[in-house]
Amino acid sequence: MIRVILPVHLRTLAHVGAEVALDVPGQATPRAVLDALETRYPMLRGTIRDHVTQQRRPFLRFFACERDLSHEPVDAPLPDAVASGAEPLLILGAIAGG
């Protein structure tokens, strides 16, 4: 199981807690995890990546194992610790306010 931690507003939208666990078929990559997330929670489609371009929305970033994965290729393997479920994939929104 892959563990994903969502921003607060997306937890509310998907009616889930802080962390969701997903079965991800094949190799664990950012694209595969987001595909599985959107399949399980269709209301999240378009909220993390654009409906058409599939690009990550600009105010969101991906982190895992204290690494910024936001600019990694979407088909690059996620760290082993994420693939094994030892560590979560964090989806974070840019800080609001000033």
Place this chain on the structure above:
Amino acid sequence: MSGIRVLVGTRKGAFVLTADGKRKQWDVSGPHFAGWEIYHMKGSPADPDRLYASQTSGWFGQVIQRSCDGGKTWETPGGGVTIEPGQMPKGESNKFVYDATPATGKPLTTHQWYDGTQHPWEFKRVWHLEPSLTDPDTVYAGVEDAGLFRTSDGGKTWQELAGLRGHGTGASWQPGAGGMCLHTILLDPSDPKRLFIAISAAGAFRTDDAGKTWRPINRGLRSQYIPDPNAEVGHCVHRIALHRSRPKVLFMQKHWDVMRSEDAGESWHEVSGNLPTDFGFVIDVHAHEPDTIYVVPIKSDSEHYPPEGKLRVYRSRTGGDEWEALTKGLPQRDCYVNVLRDAMAVDSLDSCGVYFGTTGGQVYMSADAGDSWSPIVRDLPAVLSVEVQTLR
């Protein structure tokens, strides 16, 4: 027993205010969708328990919410949790994609940017949702960058009426300071094929064939802030309104100027009359008196607050030109709020109720057509929109 339901969209969530027909005691429900911008909520005239809401975020984009029980519970249409393994994801209710097929018109890929260069059309958010007068599952959505979408399956999927962007002037449309938004959608109750829409800063447009073809209806508008003050398009229309008994008569609050048309927008003439300033955003019509209209004058395009710090609704009982200030119950000193374009509405009880929300978080109501006012709530987040349902 009649009742009133006021749907309030704010910068940080939605609120539903309800009262019985006396309009004295109000229940406040919310915030719904806390922390999200709710640009607009509106109920279906065909089924008052069917509500639609535009929920948006700079982080997470556009979400459409629907309620089938008058706002007690909400769902993302077609976007529920997928339970069965292998089931295809839906989630199309949030998907607004501009039509790029030549079969539906002449879809454009660019419009004019602030600096006059061409800029790609980019979907940002839904500003206004207008449910059909007869079918709870059919809703029109006005979006930024300006376009018109429609659902006929209760919000599960949305299709663009591409004839609007493709009718010929789209490449010259330009955003106003608030973005290039399609913010007003009026359905003609006497002709289901006729719709009026308005765009900042392009102007007003009309279709007479249910959205297939469109044309600008801006003759008579004069805007000193554009290169050709009498141009066919480019006017910053802030809001238009009509009375259902007389849908050819239109009223408009433009960036500057309050305007009136007698002929479904074929021509306009100014009715600003004795207003202290003719800048403003909202305009609305009394539920039972088609020549009684309301505006909230704002000082100027660079000072978005009431003149002299006095919050005054102005009412004309003559369809414009002659205006009276309505001040009883409204702050008459040190008031520097704005009233945005979708933030005024009326109920249809015998004594017409008028409602408006401010960027200071107040929602004011008058149960006597504007003669006196009182706040329903004072401390909401900045109000973006107010709609009213009269429940019988």
